[in-house]
Amino acid sequence: MVAEADIQSAVVELLRRTVVKLPSDVEEALERALDAEVDETPTMQLKAIMENIKLAGEGNTPMCQDTGVTIFYVTLPKNCEIDVERGIIDGVRRATSEVPLRPNAVHPITRKNPGDNVGDGMPYINWKVGSNDFIEITVMTKGAxxxxxxxxxxxxxxxxxxxxxxxxxxxxxxxxxxxxxxxxxxxxxxxxxxxxxxxxxxxxxxxxxxxxxxxxxxxxxxxxxxxxxxxxxxxxxxxxxxxxxxxxxxxxxxxxxxxxxxxxxxCWAARRGTMRIHPDGRSEFLTPEE
Amino acid sequence: MTKRLKTPLSENDVRSLNVGEAIYLDGVVYTGRDEVHIHALEYLEKGKNIPVDFKGAALFHCGPIMRKVGEEWEVVAAGPTTSSRMNSLEPQFIEKFRPGAIIGKGGMSQPTIDAMKQYGCVYLAITGGAAVLAAKGLKSVSGVEWYELGMPEAVWILNAENFGPLTVGIDTHGKSLFADVSDKVKENEPAVRERLGLKK
Incomplete structure (x- = not known):
């Protein structure tokens, strides 16, 4: 049985993976871009990007300081009874201090920053109901x-x-x-x-x-x-x-x-992460690939 | 050719630089973005002193991820933010506080280019998003001011060592690498339009 705590922990891990590592299709596209350049300035920029990707992976550190606001796409199984929303919100809060993520979410007018990336309407969750027995959660951490x-x-x-x-x-x-x-x-x-x-x-x-x-x-x-x-x-x-x-x-x-x-x-740091949480509570991380 | 410079920068250092040069920095680097510009200029208007001296300093358009380990802060990730957001405030900021270098990404508009020429300041482009690479050159943290503005918006006082590579994007001779690229893009646009079957 999946519990709310499983969702929370899995969301922390999904966010960590997503901000640290790029999906393989993005990394491959950047490698091709580096191969294509001949001039010194663009080559230096792309080399810095590739070096940065390597350092982020080695250090288990977010590749960019702008870890975005957290926008989720969730597909629920039919008759899902657990509070997935609560798990996601608490997961974002924990990931902000544990990964860490930059506290980016502020009130749009007062600009007050609660410091945990949680506020009215944030994290934002797009919901769908599917026909599988697992919960699929995708997150995009996109910079401003x-x-x-x-x-x-x-x-x-x-x-x-x-x-x-x-x-x-x-x-x-x-x-x-x-x-x-x-x-x-x-x-x-x-x-x-x-x-x-x-x-x-x-x-x-x-x-x-x-x-x-x-x-x-x-x-x-x-x-x-x-x-x-x-x-x-x-x-x-x-x-x-x-x-x-x-x-x-x-x-x-x-x-x-x-x-x-x-x-x-x-941006080039086109981060996206997808995982599945199975009925037995096991989480499977699909993107970025291991 | 790669140059190595130490902050605070002398006017001589700054005026000797030309667009396209690659440099590395040592010494203190201050972070400051939207709110720091607004705050500093407000303080000035009210006749209040700001907590740091930007004269000859390197001001980094950056909202870092910082982590407190015991009593000490450390830099986790510190890439540049989009400099053009500061376009409307930077000319006045340069005039009043006289930094020697602005570090950021994406370049800045003509009034800033003019202020850099007049007061002796350069724009140093650092690879956007390459936040771990940048943090590698920021060895320690001396302190933080205006922390109440929030982690991304505060003034972080960072000690740089071989911080870079930085590309001189705007020099004190009125040259901007970004303006050059923008001219080239305009030249290339007709061919792009033709390719897409659009009117020239």
Whole structure:
């Protein structure tokens, strides 16, 4: 039987793994970016990134001081009776002192920092009910430097795919070196304004080397990524060949009179973690891989 | 060529640097981001003294993760934060407090570039997100001021040893590596647009 305490401990461990180690698809993409550079400045930036990833792993230390705010995606089994929310909140509180995580969550107006990453609406949990017998928990610990560069627009249907491309291009140019490139771009298309922003963030949960199952969307992902890498923003905005290491799109059907588009900009430290908690209380950590 | 400099920096040190150079720092480094800029300028307006002297200092745009071990603080992770958030405050901060170097990521806007030229200050870019590598060069902690602003926003007084690599991103001659890259991006944009089938 799973207990609330199991959830709490597993969440602490999930957060620790997530802030210390990158998923293998992200690390591989960064290695390819380093191989592609020829100039001294971008090479130095990417070498520093690779060295940092190594040091973080060896020291069991968060790779970046900005451990984000904690946004969770939870799939519950049917008839789940334990208080998963309580386990997650207490897990975040404990992880903040034990990992440690930087206490980032503040009141939006007074800017008062409670010091434990817990406040109204934070951690934020997206809930789903699935058909498996395990609880699946994914967390994204995303820094503000990249999040602050995210944008959304309500386009008109007549602006179409060209309007979407224009918007993505202008978002990336405007972001420049601010979001810690090489960046990852999560694109949401359709839904409504709120759904579109959620899709953009969820797009960042898909491995970078996995294209969308719809071939048309997959083609758009590849075309946009290749074109954006011709911009020359480069690692840390200091110029170079790789501006983005990935671009994922998710879509939802939308109103016939709307075309929402959203871009969630992610930094090179594209951290995401997923685990499963089985009915016998055993937790299985899937991402980042061991 | 890699240079090694010690803080506090002399005006001569600072004015000899050029964009693109790689340097390593020794000596005291202060952290300070949004709230420190706001606070310091407010103190000045009220005629109050601020608790540290920024003259010739290296001001690091950083909100670190710190850990207290016994009575001593240690740096866990200390990468740079996005410097452009301080764009509106930095020119005045440089004029009033005269730091020798600002360390951060992403670069800063023209009024800051102008202030750096006028008062003798450089912008040193450090790899964003590389927080463990940065912490490796920050050997010990002398103290903390304005801790009530919260861990990320406080002034941490850190002792650097071979801290870097740092790339001179803005020098005192009005040159900015970021502005150069931004010009190149503008030059590259028509080809990108053509590739995407968009109007030039």
């Amino acid at each position: 430097g990249s999040e602050n560069m995210s944008q959304m627009a309500m386009l008109t249907p007549s602006q179409g795919v060209k309007g979407i491309k224009e918007f993505i291009l202008s978002t990336v140019v405007r972001a420049g070196g601010n979001p810690c490139p090489p960046m990852v771009l999560g694109v949401g298309i359709g839904g409504s304004s709120d759904i579109c922003m959620k899709l953009a963030k969820q797009a960042l949960l898909r491995p970078l080397n996995e294209r969308h199952k719809d071939p048309e969307i997959a083609g758009l992902e590849t075309e946009l990524l290749e074109a954006l890498n011709m911009l020359g923003i480069g690692p840390m905005g200091l110029g170079g060949k790789t501006t983005a290491i990935g671009l994922n799109i998710e879509y939802a059907y939308c109103h016939t009179a709307s075309l929402p588009v959203a871009v969630n900009v992610q």
